[in-house]
Amino acid sequence: MKKPFCFAAAAKAVALALSLAALPAAQAQDAANYPSRPIRLVVSQQAGGSSDTVARLWAEHAGKAINATITVENKPGAGGIIAAQQVLGQPADGYTLMFGGVSQMVLNKFVYKPLPYDPEKDFVGVGMLSTVPFILVANPATGFKSLDDLVKYAKANPDKLNFSSSGLGNSTQLAVELLQKKLGISMVHVPFKGEPDGLMATIGGQTQVMAPVGGSALPHIKNGKIVPLVVLAPSRLPELPDVPAANELGVKDFDTMGWSGIVAKAGTPAAIIAKLHEGTRAFHASAEVQAKLKGMNAISMAGPASQLMDVARRDTKAWGPTLEALNLNPK
Numbered sequence: 114m115k116k117p118f119c120f121a122a123a124a125k126a127v128a129l130a131l132s133l134a135a136l137p138a139a140q141a142q143d144a145a146n147y148p149s150r151p152i153r154l155v156v157s158q159q160a161g162g163s164s165d166t167v168a169r170l171w172a173e174h175a176g177k178a179i180n181a182t183i184t185v186e187n188k189p190g191a192g193g194i195i196a197a198q199q200v201l202g203q204p205a206d207g208y209t210l211m212f213g214g215v216s217q218m219v220l221n222k223f224v225y226k227p228l229p230y231d232p233e234k235d236f237v238g239v240g241m242l243s244t245v246p247f248i249l250v251a252n253p254a255t256g257f258k259s260l261d262d263l264v265k266y267a268k269a270n271p272d273k274l275n276f277s278s279s280g281l282g283n284s285t286q287l288a289v290e291l292l293q294k295k296l297g298i299s300m301v302h303v304p305f306k307g308e309p310d311g312l313m314a315t316i317g318g319q320t321q322v323m324a325p326v327g328g329s330a331l332p333h334i335k336n337g338k339i340v341p342l343v344v345l346a347p348s349r350l351p352e353l354p355d356v357p358a359a360n361e362l363g364v365k366d367f368d369t370m371g372w373s374g375i376v377a378k379a380g381t382p383a384a385i386i387a388k389l390h391e392g393t394r395a396f397h398a399s400a401e402v403q404a405k406l407k408g409m410n411a412i413s414m415a416g417p418a419s420q421l422m423d424v425a426r427r428d429t430k431a432w433g434p435t436l437e438a439l440n441l442n443p444k
Contacts, residue, residue, distance in 0.1 A: 159307030175392025224282030238421030328409030
């Protein structure tokens with residue numbers, strides 16, 4: 114038996130079809146008007162650290178370039194998961210972004226299981242910002258003057274040394290973990306909520322060793338509060354000509370791993386990503402930014418918006434087996 118024609122159902126179906134057809138046009142209109150209100154940039158590190166400094170530089174210069182107010186919000190803790198969830202809990206409209214580094218985009222999936230987000234599926238790249246070398250440093254009270262001094266003590270005294278990091282699974286932890294594995298030593302990891310706290314712990318003697326980024330370590334090296342043992346980078350730093358790079362000491366595979374950039378929630382319209390990337394290009398083109406990055410021993414990483422996710426996939430593949438073997442899951 115043929116069902117009677119339902120005008121209400123038909124009208125509802127037509128309205129749905131019209132709304133779906135209008136969606137791309139609405140998104141295009143939103144992109145054309147973007148930005149029409151302030152943009153939030155969520156940073157997973159404490160205020161005052163090197164990541165926070167680079168994030169604020171981007172916010173300032175990108176904001177000027179795209180005529181936007183970009184505010185920085187620091188949400189440290191849980192290896193960046195708190196920051197990631199802040200962003201993913203908002204619409205994919207380009208008004209809530211994350212300062213994403215190697216920790217959030219690569220390392221966390223090997224540390225926090227199950228990770229409550231998928232870096233490759235839940236985010237899209239806006240652009241790379243910079244990469245930095247790490248410097249392995251020690252508290253002066255240890256008496257260590259070289260990497261060899263550290264290795265000799267650590268081999269004779271397993272797990273008697275503590276080392277700081279910016280948080281569980283952070284690249285500052287990974288750098289030391291990989292170094293320990295290569296050198297056959299064992300130290301106790303003490304995670305903090307950010308690089309400033311971790312570094313202050315080493316300066317104060319609560320921990321004895323850390324591998325902060327160069328820009329954070331150098332001022333304290335110059336005033337004698339910490340002692341540089343080795344540069345975890347392909348070559349020596351101009352500011353520390355007497356401190357060897359890891360490969361000079363036979364410790365290979367320490368290419369710079371501390372990269373960072375800006376990501377948005379997946380599904381953000383391509384036109385908005387393109388607009389944000391205009392801001393990223395302005396960041397890289399600024400002589401002031403380049404001078405400040407140089408002063409922090411950071412290297413500018415200009416490239417297309419897609420570069421960040423390409424690098425994240427590359428590093429996931431390259432480091433995955435080693436990270437799995439380290440078994441860095443929270444206890």
